[in-house]
Amino acid sequence: MPDASNTLEQWEKQEYKYGFVTDIEADAAPPGLNEDTIRFISAKKREPEFMLEWRLKAYRHWQTMTEPTWANIKYPPINYQDIVYYSSPIKDEDRPKSLDEVDPKLLETYEKLGIPLAERAALAGVAVDAVFDSVSVATTYKEKLGELGIIFCSFSEAVQEHPELIKKYLGTVVPYTDNFFATLNSAVFSDGSFVYVPKGVHCPMELSTYFRINAQSTGQFERTLIIADEGAHVSYLEGCTAPMRDENQLHAAVVELVAHKDATIKYSTIQNWYPGDENGVGGIYNFVTKRGICAEENSRISWTQVETGSSITWKYPSVVLKGDNSVGEFYSVALTNLCQQADTGTKMIHIGKNTKSTIISKGISAGKGQNTYRGGVRINKGASNARNYTQCDSMLIGEDCGAHTFPYIEVKNTSAHMEHEASTSKIGEDQLFYCNQRGIKLEDAVSMIVNGFCKEVFRELPMEFAVEAQKLLEVSLEGSVG
Amino acid sequence: MALLEIRNLHAHVEGNEILRGINLTVNAGEVHSIMGPNGSGKSTLAQVLAGKDAYEITEGEVIYNGKDLLDMEPDERACEGVFLAFQYPVEIPGVSTNYFLRAAVNAKRKHHGQEELDAVDFLELVKEKAALVELDSKLLNRAVNEGFSGGEKKRNEIFQMSVLDPTLAILDETDSGLDIDALKTVAHGVNTLRGPKRAMIVVTHYQRLLDYIVPDFVHVLRDGRIVKSGGKELALELEAKGYAWVDEEIKTAATAS
Ligand SMILES: Nc1ncnc2c1ncn2[C@@H]1O[C@H](COP(=O)(O)OP(=O)(O)OP(=O)(O)O)[C@@H](O)[C@H]1O
Numbered sequence: 096m097p098d099a100s101n102t103l104e105q106w107e108k109q110e111y112k113y114g115f116v117t118d119i120e121a122d123a124a125p126p127g128l129n130e131d132t133i134r135f136i137s138a139k140k141r142e143p144e145f146m147l148e149w150r151l152k153a154y155r156h157w158q159t160m161t162e163p164t165w166a167n168i169k170y171p172p173i174n175y176q177d178i179v180y181y182s183s184p185i186k187d188e189d190r191p192k193s194l195d196e197v198d199p200k201l202l203e204t205y206e207k208l209g210i211p212l213a214e215r216a217a218l219a220g221v222a223v224d225a226v227f228d229s230v231s232v233a234t235t236y237k238e239k240l241g242e243l244g245i246i247f248c249s250f251s252e253a254v255q256e257h258p259e260l261i262k263k264y265l266g267t268v269v270p271y272t273d274n275f276f277a278t279l280n281s282a283v284f285s286d287g288s289f290v291y292v293p294k295g296v297h298c299p300m301e302l303s304t305y306f307r308i309n310a311q312s313t314g315q316f317e318r319t320l321i322i323a324d325e326g327a328h329v330s331y332l333e334g335c336t337a338p339m340r341d342e343n344q345l346h347a348a349v350v351e352l353v354a355h356k357d358a359t360i361k362y363s364t365i366q367n368w369y370p371g372d373e374n375g376v377g378g379i380y381n382f383v384t385k386r387g388i389c390a391e392e393n394s395r396i397s398w399t400q401v402e403t404g405s406s407i408t409w410k411y412p413s414v415v416l417k418g419d420n421s422v423g424e425f426y427s428v429a430l431t432n433l434c435q436q437a438d439t440g441t442k443m444i445h446i447g448k449n450t451k452s453t454i455i456s457k458g459i460s461a462g463k464g465q466n467t468y469r470g471g472v473r474i475n476k477g478a479s480n481a482r483n484y485t486q487c488d489s490m491l492i493g494e495d496c497g498a499h500t501f502p503y504i505e506v507k508n509t510s511a512h513m514e515h516e517a518s519t520s521k522i523g524e525d526q527l528f529y530c531n532q533r534g535i536k537l538e539d540a541v542s543m544i545v546n547g548f549c550k551e552v553f554r555e556l557p558m559e560f561a562v563e564a565q566k567l568l569e570v571s572l573e574g575s576v577g
Numbered sequence: 578m579a580l581l582e583i584r585n586l587h588a589h590v591e592g593n594e595i596l597r598g599i600n601l602t603v604n605a606g607e608v609h610s611i612m613g614p615n616g617s618g619k620s621t622l623a624q625v626l627a628g629k630d631a632y633e634i635t636e637g638e639v640i641y642n643g644k645d646l647l648d649m650e651p652d653e654r655a656c657e658g659v660f661l662a663f664q665y666p667v668e669i670p671g672v673s674t675n676y677f678l679r680a681a682v683n684a685k686r687k688h689h690g691q692e693e694l695d696a697v698d699f700l701e702l703v704k705e706k707a708a709l710v711e712l713d714s715k716l717l718n719r720a721v722n723e724g725f726s727g728g729e730k731k732r733n734e735i736f737q738m739s740v741l742d743p744t745l746a747i748l749d750e751t752d753s754g755l756d757i758d759a760l761k762t763v764a765h766g767v768n769t770l771r772g773p774k775r776a777m778i779v780v781t782h783y784q785r786l787l788d789y790i791v792p793d794f795v796h797v798l799r800d801g802r803i804v805k806s807g808g809k810e811l812a813l814e815l816e817a818k819g820y821a822w823v824d825e826e827i828k829t830a831a832t833a834s
């Protein structure tokens with residue numbers, strides 16, 4: 096008899112398709128972390144005094160903290176003095192004037208990732224004017240956004256150009272004292288995105304990191320801040336794949352979202368960093384703090400994430416529902432294969448009246464992957480008529496993987512309405528056989544069933560991202576059936 | 578050459594021998610009915626023919642269309658024209674019936690070196706076949722079998738069968754759970770598929786179905802063996818006398834010889 100479990104096994108062992116090393120020169124600070132490192136980073140970025148002070152405060156606070164150990168993940172100790180905290184982007188005058196001058200290895204990388212030609216130039220750091228003439232997509236978009244008063248730039252640029260906005264909002268959602276990794280990020284953050292959508296403006300397009308004109312590498316310590324002023328709407332897409340590295344690589348990003356009265360922010364992520372090999376060697380350690388505040392009434396924040404990469408994922412995109420009638424949403428697909436470990440979920444903090452939150456989490460474990468959902472819902476005393484709906488489903492593929500669920504619920508107001516549903520299932524041999532019996536190959540059947548399982552999350556993604564996500568799962572699920 | 582030739586087939590599951598030497602020849606154009614008490618191995622035989630890997634084949638062979646069927650993957654068997662209407666069709670949440678069936682149709686076409694069917698042509702095909710078995714086309718936009726009633730699931734199986742146009746169709750208790758009108762429509766769907774190039778194996782407990790799908794042969798399966806075969810009148814006799822009668826017959830035959 097042909098053996099389906101054999102092919103499943105091969106499937107679990109398949110390697111990271113986007114894994115390859117690109118070797119390009121880097122202008123980096125010596126490894127290690129002290130106040131001088133932070134002054135060096137700040138000076139390199141020509142930051143104003145307030146920024147340096149903030150970084151230093153964070154650094155001093157960080158020294159009093161210890162790394163958290165409560166998550167359901169295992170990894171060797173990280174030596175924070177071994178890490179290089181600054182690696183500078185190429186200066187404008189040193190930038191290539193055209194794609195011909197770009198390191199061919201880098202271009203090859205983009206080709207393997209399937210990044211469109213127009214975007215490759217921007218990502219390769221080609222001087223903007225040389226690539227983006229007035230008809231280019233990105234410039235057109237940038238102009239259009241400018242006309243509407245929307246600010247969309249790198250975080251560094253925002254520090255230079257809009258210091259008043261940075262001063263006003265930075266650290267208001269994730270304070271520099273928040274947690275070990277967020278505090279480290281506050282001290283040494285490299286770069287990231289900044290978005291400000293003014294009153295009443297509906298951003299006419301999805302904002303994607305691809306379209307950031309100065310799209311240099313944002314580094315290990317990404318920092319993003321998005322503000323939607325009264326009545327504003329914005330949808331932001333974050334996506335990444337990283338070159339394969341042999342040593343473990345620490346990433347500690349922070350994302351802060353602020354939604355004012357009647358504003359909506361939708362934040363979608365596809366995360367596909369190098370997951371390590373089948374023995375758990377290499378791979379990114381991804382410790383991320385993402386939080387949004389629905390600061391005033393009728394505001395709405397929605398997180399959607401598709402997490403397929405990294406060897407360790409530690410990530411809880413959360414919403415503080417401060418304004419009355421505000422809405423928080425979290426839609427998540429987390430896939431762990433090989434030796435990947437994910438401890439991910441969300442926190443919904445209900446403060447305002449009539450606040451509503453929805454949590455839909457889909458965890459898929461294969462290989463030796465360990466997948467933990469960790470979710471917290473808190474209904475404060477003043478949050479009358481709060482509602483939460485939580486659904487977390489786990490799917491197991493194979494015998495050596497694991498799924499774990501830790502839902503925490505704290506209700507201090509009796510008018511709260513809470514609903515919780517959870518399920519764990521093995522990918523059904525019967526479902527696979529049913530598909531096979533209709534002529535559908537094993538690997539296609541696995542991908543079809545898993546995609547179906549994730550449907551409720553995928554439909555929350557913007558159209559083009561949904562297609563990408565589906566493709567990504569398919570790639571991650573690609574087997575080697577003969 | 579017969580379309581399907583089963584010779585001395587033995588199959589185990591978890592250490593128990595379920596099929597204990599099945600012999601059966603099915604020619605193109607024929608309809609065979611398999612009857613037998615609960616647990617006698619009817620579904621096991623159907624699943625073994627479709628290639629379910631939970632069963633271990635310990636002896637025997639199955640030749641389908643001149644090829645060694647047991648050597649083929651389940652999806653390959655399907656693409657080569659083997660269709661199983663399941664006794665218990667499974668649900669696949671989040672995957673629409675349309676999407677699923679189109680993947681199936683195109684897998685089969687690809688296997689035969691044909692071009693994939695585009696959405697428009699597929700929809701046309703599906704509309705026609707859904708009408709044939711009176712399947713509510715709204716069901717096609719719902720996830721495969723999810724929340725379908727028992728009868729809807731069975732109808733969906735026959736609907737898929739007519740879309741996939743198999744050479745050997747195995748129907749495992751497609752009649753159970755159907756009301757009398759549904760039974761007639763399903764039978765009509767099945768009868769439309771009858772033809773000189775196609776064969777069917779119809780597993781059922783009830784003579785009633787065989788009033789509508791009239792078999793050429795009836796076989797009685799008991800403890801993993803075919804213990805009696807006959808024409809369509811055998812089903813009537815079984816209905817009247819029960820399986821104990823078959824046992825008696827066998828005993829008498831044994832003492833007589
Ligand atoms: N996966 C399995 N594990 C253990 N026993 C099994 C398995 N599959 C089938 N069997 C056993 O094999 C025997 C035959 O089962 P099968 O489903 O083929 O019967 P059937 O003739 O289709 O019965 P019914 O008329 O009730 O549908 C039963 O005793 C059943 O319990």
Ligand SMILES: [Mg+2]
Pocket residue numbers: 619620621664749750
């Ligand atoms: Mg049965």
